[in-house]
Amino acid sequence: MKTWGGRFTEQIDSLFERFNNSLDTDQRLIFEDIEGSMAYASALERAGILSPEELKQIGKGLAEIKKRAEKDPGWLSGQRDEDVHSFVEARLHEMVGDVAFKLHAGRSRNDQVALDTRLFLKRAIIRVQVQIKGLNHSLLNLSKAHLDVFIPGYTHLRKAQPILFSHYLLAYFEMFQRDYDRFDDCFRRTDFMPLGSGALAGNGFPVDREVLREELGFAQLTRNSLDAVSDRDYLVEFVSAASLTLVHLSRLAEDFIIYSSAEFGLLELSDAVTTGSSLMPQKKNPDSLELIRGKAGRVFGHLMNLLTLLKALPMAYNKDLQEDKPILFDSLDTLLDCLQVAQTVVKTLKVNKTAAQQSVRKDFLNATDLADYLVRKGLPFRHAHELVGKIVLHCESKRIQLEDLSLAELKTYSELIEEDVYKALSLENSIESRSVVGGTASSRVMEALAEAEKRLAIVE
Structure with a gap:
């Protein structure tokens, strides 16, 4: 018709x-x-x-x-x-x-589709937020179950300093919580009722838009009929928020792919989220995570598609806007799928505590602690940094760790070094000395976990 x-x-x-x-x-x-x-x-x-x-x-x-x-x-x-x-x-x-x-x-398809899209998006945002909360619950549960696990923290994909595995997981909690908040913001700007705007100039009949707003469950009315029928900012915000969420999901996926490889061996993915090879019988491939990583680019493309679609459109409605629906629907479906699969990955993940403990004791992750020790003894940090670099170079040549050096050997580098240096070099000290708010010390991680659980409870 x-x-x-x-x-x-x-x-x-x-x-x-x-x-x-x-x-x-x-x-x-x-x-x-x-x-x-x-x-x-x-x-x-x-x-x-x-x-x-x-x-x-x-x-x-x-x-x-x-x-x-x-x-x-x-x-x-x-x-x-x-x-x-x-x-x-x-x-x-x-x-x-x-x-x-x-x-x-008095009604145009222009204000009709604007209404339909806003109604749909409000419900879609709630569905997304439910999945984000579910993922964050899973991350917190995994954190609480592994409070005693130390892992290497990385910069440039090179071992840097020891951290608690729970501290690492809480970093992703923070990312996804910001994503949740961004969808809150998007919801607020979506929650404007456009019906009654007509094609562009308003409705020619005395329909009560305020009553319509109440019946349809919107917080506010759109204030300008031209803007109401041509505005798609809320879709850009949604796809943008979806893209950022997928940035974070792709980072988590990449980490888990790397940490579960034989070369790292820190994590093990369950059979439920891996596949095999049609040729190589031994393979256990992280396809779930690779697909999350790959599908992120799909939604990034949708964001650029939508921005290009809206660029330089004359006022008010244009048929170009018909093309916003495939973008919205596929962005939503892709994001929901990725969030749900990520939850399953986290829920079924196994942590190789032995491999983690072995890995964290290699490759001079306590070098910064030795520099900090010398600073506390009165040496300027830049001098301490240079001195520890030389000690590390010496240890590399001997294929030993810092704590393997005798006190006499250490004193050849600085008379400031005393017997208490070995406590400073311990893994436990390295972790517990980072006790500032937001640090990896166990007391701060416990605080962060408790705070995270409160924040999740608020949004439920």
């Missing part, structure tokens, strides 16, 4: 008709479209455009369409209607006759 045509004298080209139709994509908005149509029918009845009996007929017809769509998800596929709005109107006309055509009085 077409919702236009009176001023046309020729038939639409069949190729262009297929090119123009969007029902295969925007059918996902059908329940939002029905919800908006029901609220608008009530507004028209209050404005005197529909009679109470006509409102009743329309309400019954829309309820039947909703019921059929719920029972038969494939109902819309293959239909020839131009979009989800004309599909609903056509089916409603089949049920209640010409009264269905009164429903569009």
Whole structure:
């Protein structure tokens, strides 16, 4: 069904008709479209455009369409209607006759689709946030179960300083919590009700937009009809927030891929999230994590696609905006899949404590602690840094660790070094001396865990 045509004298080209139709994509908005149509029918009845009996007929017809769509998800596929709005109107006309055509009085598909998209996105954001909370719960559970595990901390993918494994996991908790907050911000700017803006100039009938806002569950009204029908900033914010979340997921995936390799051996991925090779019988491939890493780029591409789509669009609505729905839907689906798979990876992850303890005692991770020791003895840090570098070079040549040097050997580098240096060089001291807020000391990590659990409880 077409919702236009009176001023046309020729038939639409069949190729262009297929090119123009969007029902295969925007059918996902059908329940939002029905919800908006029901609220608008009530507004028209209050404005005197529909009679109470006509409102009743329309309400019954829309309820039947909703019921059929719920029972038969494939109902819309293959239909020839131009979009989800004309599909609903056509089916409603089949049920209640010409009264269905009164429903569009004062309403344009421009404000209709803006409403549908905002309704859909508000619910989508909540779904995403539920998954982010689930992932962060899993990270906290893994942290609490491995409070006694030390691992090497890395910079430039080279061993740097020892840290608690729980401290490492809490870094990702912080990233995902920021993502959660970003979706909160996106929700607030999505939560504006555009219905009643018409095609661009506003509604020509006395519909009460404030009542519509309340019925549809929005926090505020859009304040300018031109902006209301052409604004897609909220979609850019959503795909941007999704992209940042996937940046963090890709970093977690990359870490786990590396740390679970035979070369590192710190982690082991479960069979549930790995696959084998069609040729090499021994392989256990981290496909779950590689796909998360790869799918991140897919959503980054959607963000650039959306920004390019919106660039330099003249005021107000343009058909270019039809292309925002595939971007929204695929970004949402990809993000939800990646969050759910990441949860399964974390929940089933095994930590190789023995390998971690062995790894953390090699490669001079306590070199900074020796420099700090000398600073406490009164040596300027730059001098201490240079001196420890020379000691490390000596140890490398002998293939020993700093703590393997005798006190006499250490004193050849500085008379400031005493017997207490060995306590300073201990793994436990290296961890516990980082006791500033946000540090890896066990007391601070316990505080951070308790605080993280409180923050999660607040958003539940």
